[in-house]
Amino acid sequence: MAKIEIEKARELGFCFGVRRAIKIIETAAKEHERIVTLGPIVHNRMVVTKLAEMGVSVSSDLSQLQDRTIAIASHGVSPELLSQIQAQQLSVVDTTCPIVRSAQRAAKRLAEAGFGVVIFGEATHPEVKGLLGWAGNEAAATLHGEEVANFSLPRRLGILSQTTQNRSQFAKFTNRVISVAFPYVQELRIINTLCEETQKRQEAALELAGKSELMIVVGGHNSANTQRLAETCSSIVETYLIETAAEIEEERLVGRHRIGVTAGASTPDEAIEEVILKLKSFASGNCEP
Ligand code: SF4
Structure with a gap:
């Protein structure tokens, strides 16, 4: 059986802005009982589910949130929305990325x-x-x-x-x-307002795609930066975007000897490691034609 190599991109997964946002929310969840994020704090279901277990819920309807603590996501909000929040005198946890x-x-x-x-x-x-x-x-x-x-x-x-x-x-x-x-x-x-963290992930993904026979991009299907990583990689090599290890289809790996893995800026380390583990289990199994 030929050896299958699985390589991770040198830059992947949580960026500092997402790590910072989650840390702020987790700290706030210990101090406030009823935190609601305006939309998902990041575009990843695993992260949203984990926060829900800590009592952090998601809503888009400000009018229903009179006695809650509002968390602003890392994406930030408009000044109009900020004014509405202030007008309702809601307490705010702001995780807007710097x-x-x-x-x-x-x-x-x-x-x-x-x-x-x-x-x-x-x-x-x-x-x-x-x-x-x-x-x-x-x-x-x-x-x-x-x-x-x-x-x-x-x-x-x-x-x-x-x-x-x-x-x-x-x-x-x-x-x-x-x-x-x-x-x-x-x-x-x-004005160049691009995020260097995103650029580093895209460059590393491109480099890895250039030496891989298949790229797996791990991240939320609704995450814009994850979708862009997948688009970038698919311009070079066959690429699949998956959110969890459960979405890996074994038949797609058949005959591939070099598989590259990258992940969006809102993808937690656990999701990446689960995917790597599953790929390794396939690699040591019967993926050869
Ligand atoms: S701008 Fe977005 S991708 Fe860049 S560090 Fe902030 S949260 Fe992360």
């Missing part, structure tokens, strides 16, 4: 300086919804630079990115925006 906070400040600075802001990102993602709130009434979010032709373009245009987007995609996006917007725009300001 890198997201820095992007929010950049958006606010641009808006206050009179720039219309375009955000490279998914308009429906919680982080982007928050950024849009900080970026003023003229702000818009899109993944397609050509679409700015449909916007009413301001004379001063600012561009920034959802923190977890890919660096080369952001560069392509800004190039497209520049080519579309230049006839109308007098001043252009680009």
Whole structure:
């Protein structure tokens, strides 16, 4: 039987922002009985389930949470939502990642300086919804630079990115925006709000994908940064995104001698280790054709 090598990416799993958010919530859960997070604290069911066991629930309806302690997720929130929380005089545990906070400040600075802001990102993602709130009434979010032709373009245009987007995609996006917007725009300001933690995971995944016959990406199916890791790897080699070890399909491993494993920034260490263990058990079993 040929040997099967299983290798982990040199950077994978929980980023410092997610570790920090979970630590803040876990500490708060010991002090407050009824903590509710506005949306999942991170996009991973294993993490949300573990927090639920500590009494931390999830809700999106602020009007139902009069006597609760509200936890703001690492993605942050818009100033409008912050005002609503303050108006209800709710106590708050804020886990907004410092890198997201820095992007929010950049958006606010641009808006206050009179720039219309375009955000490279998914308009429906919680982080982007928050950024849009900080970026003023003229702000818009899109993944397609050509679409700015449909916007009413301001004379001063600012561009920034959802923190977890890919660096080369952001560069392509800004190039497209520049080519579309230049006839109308007098001043252009680009602020690099990308998260280095995400870039390191993407680069390490790409490197590992280049020497693997199959990549397994571990993380929430609803996690944007995990999906982007899977997209990055699948541009090089066959790639599967799974949330737990139970989703591994043995027949997909048949005939593969080098399997790479990476994981999104919201994937706990236990989920990665369970996947590695299961892959190793297959590797020592009967996966050869
Ligand atoms: S991926 Fe980056 S921006 Fe997002 S929580 Fe982690 S450290 Fe913060």
